[in-house]
Every structure is written in structure tokens, then in C-alpha cells.
Amino acid sequence: MAAKQKTRYAILGLLSWKPMSGYDIKKVVDVGLSHFWNENFGQIYPTLESLVSDELATKQEQGSQGKRKRFVYSITGKGRRAFKTWLKEPTAMPVVRNELQLKFFLSCNLPPAETIRLIRAYQTDQKALLDEYQRSATVLRAAMNAEAYPEELDEILQITSSKPSQRAAQCKVFYLTLRQGILSIQARLSWCDEVAKSLKE
Amino acid sequence: MAAKQKTRYAILGLLSWKPMSGYDIKKVVDVGLSHFWNENFGQIYPTLESLVSDELATKQEQGSQGKRKRFVYSITGKGRRAFKTWLKEPTAMPVVRNELQLKFFLSCNLPPAETIRLIRAYQTDQKALLDEYQRSATVLRAAMNAEAYPEELDEILQITSSKPSQRAAQCKVFYLTLRQGILSIQARLSWCDEVAKSLKE
């Protein structure tokens, strides 16, 4: 049963940081969590409404005079409890479908040229991604330790906090999730090397 | 467009190995590809019918006299071409939603006890999985090199081939996909260690 409604809890969890609009949520996910999460408007807005109707969040209109229409959602006490319950639930680890692995596996009955091409393209993509992640990680690492708060960070974090102590903690979390991305890519690249060696025989 | 119909091409690819029934396909996926792929009957049977109606596969009834009803599907020339075209297409790398990462990220505003519990449970699961994969890998590795073909392998491979040369090649492919699983888990475990260290500070 259940083990679903991931969007619901993802949004609830983000609202536990601070009140946000649907647009804010989309941006935070796209810019900050993009290496392990995604959301789209088609899910976000209906889910926010459903959170309100279940009393897990409240909706407030913001910016009346001259400003753009904007609805900000805040988590309620009930919402916070629901979120914490979800956190404590065992995390299901469903099979993650890996299309590249599938292609690799299925290409092996054919002449090896196709497999080699596949692996090479993958390697190139992953290396580019690794570069990107490592650049972000460097910035985050610096911001974690230094007093100075580089402006580039706003682009990565999106969730900005005024207190330096909180900022450092937030940088740390972002940094650690990025590390998972980096370690995973490195594992994939090692695998490519193994495969390349194995195919040469 | 497209970048979808993964089930379609997965099945088509499996049929390119040898003719199979829906039930066979399910078993091969469950037993041999379970660390990177899954399929369920609700998808398999309708997809097979659709492959037939698109002339990418043909359906034959098998086992008329006394035997169980059984429909075996074979790939056609058109099917084989469609499969090869798909293999050559660039493999989209959509964001893979990682619920554990999400929980980790979202738990970091709370007292660290919850985060620690989360990571520990994850570590335990991943270690168990690693053990399992490594045991399979050992068997496959032995079968790749040795002349002797251990019977346990039938359970892992499901696709058995009579010719020893083909058998070795198939073991190699299975082994290499397993290696990806192993390297990935090891990366995840390294990440857990990093996080544990970081949380102690």
C-alpha cells in the first residue's frame, strides 16, 4: 500500500523549511535538488490544493497592492506531524529502471561496436556532469567554512537564510547531497573503464 | 518526443535473444535483471499484443497436445530493425528520483537523531544487498572462465544457451551489469560514511 505520494511529502518537507509558493517550490527543486529530484507544475499546484484541503497546509494571498498575484503556502501543525511520520517510515527502495544498463545488456548479442559507442557516449555525459557537480561542490565547501558568503550561492541554494549559522548548516546539507551525486558518477565512470577493458579482450 | 515505451523495447530486446512467452519474460527480468529493471504482467501482455499488431513480433501457440496453453512470441525482421534503431538513439538520462536523498535533505532541519537513524537503516539495507550481489558475481565470474558450468547459474541466468562459447559470453554480460550494481552500492556506502563523519562534528 501507500509508499507513494512522493510529491506530496516532498512539497510538505519543503514547506517545513519556510512558506513558499508553487513557483518557489519548482525553482528550489530545479536549482537545488535537481540531481536527485524533480517536480513539475502539473503536480505541484494540484498537490498544494490537496494539502490545503487535508489541512496539512494553509494558503495565503500575497502582494495585493500593485504586486503580482501570488499564493504562499505554509505548513500547519498537522502537516508537520504528517511529514515527520513519513520521515520515520522505512524508505522503500523500488527497482530503479536504468535504461543505459538495459541497452548495454541487450546490445551484447550484437557486434561490440554498438556497445562501445554506447559506453563512450555515456562516459562523455557522465564526465560533463561530474565537472558540473564538482564545481558546485567547491563553492558549497568554501561557503560552509568561510565567513564570506559568495553570491553565486544564491543561485544554487535558492533557500537563503539570514543567520550565518543556519546558512552554514544549509550549505553542509546541500554539499552532502551533492557528494552522493559525485560518488555515484565516479562509480559509473569506474564501471565504464571496467567494461572498456573487458570488451578489448 | 518519445523517450518512452521502455517496456516495449525491453521486451523487444529480450525477444531478440530468443522467442519467449510473457511468463518467460517476467522471469528473466525478475531473476536476471532485477537490479536494474522490472516488468509486471499488467504491462507485458498488452505490450506483447501491441508488438504483434505492429508486426514487430509474431505469436505462436505452443504445447497443443496435453500440454499447458502457452504463447511464444518471436521477433520479426522489422522488430529487429526497430530494436537496433532504439539502441542507437541517445539514451535520455532523466532525473532519477531518490527518496532517500530527499528524506536526508529534508530531515536536516530537525534534530540529527532522525537523520542518523535514516542513514543507519540505509547502510544496513545496502550492505545486505552488496553481499547478495557479490555472491552472484563470484558465481558468474567462475562460470565465465571455467569449463564447468555450475548449475546454480540457471537460476541466475534463466537464459541458457547450449554452446559453451555463448554461455561464457552471456555470463560476462551478466557479470558486468552486476558490477555496475556493486560499484553503485559501494559508492552509496562510502557516502554513508562521509555523512556519518560529518554529522559527528
Place this chain on the structure above:
DNA sequence: TCAGACATGTAAGTCGTTACATGATTCA
């Protein structure tokens, strides 16, 4: 004889993506 594997399929529901539709504000 009865459990478990073999075997095929359908229906309902959930989840997620994509495209569409609309309109305000800001800044170059």
C-alpha cells in the same frame, strides 16, 4: 490432494509528463 509453479489476461486507479492557456511585471 494440495501447494506451488505455470500461464494468461483485465480493470481500476495512481502517478507523472506535456502541452495548453492565461496574464502580470520587469528590464533592456
Place this chain on the structure above:
DNA sequence: TGAATCATGTAACGACTTACATGTCTGA
């Protein structure tokens, strides 16, 4: 003035899961 960004939403479709329904054969 026109492009980019801010901002909210809906509709249609496609993919996937789960539960259900049915029946056969094999071997302990």
C-alpha cells in the same frame, strides 16, 4: 516594445502498479 521571468492553473495522455479473475500441471 518585446523578451524574459514571474505566476497559476487545467486537460489529455501515457506509463506503471495492484488487484482481481481464471485455469492447468507437477510433484511431494
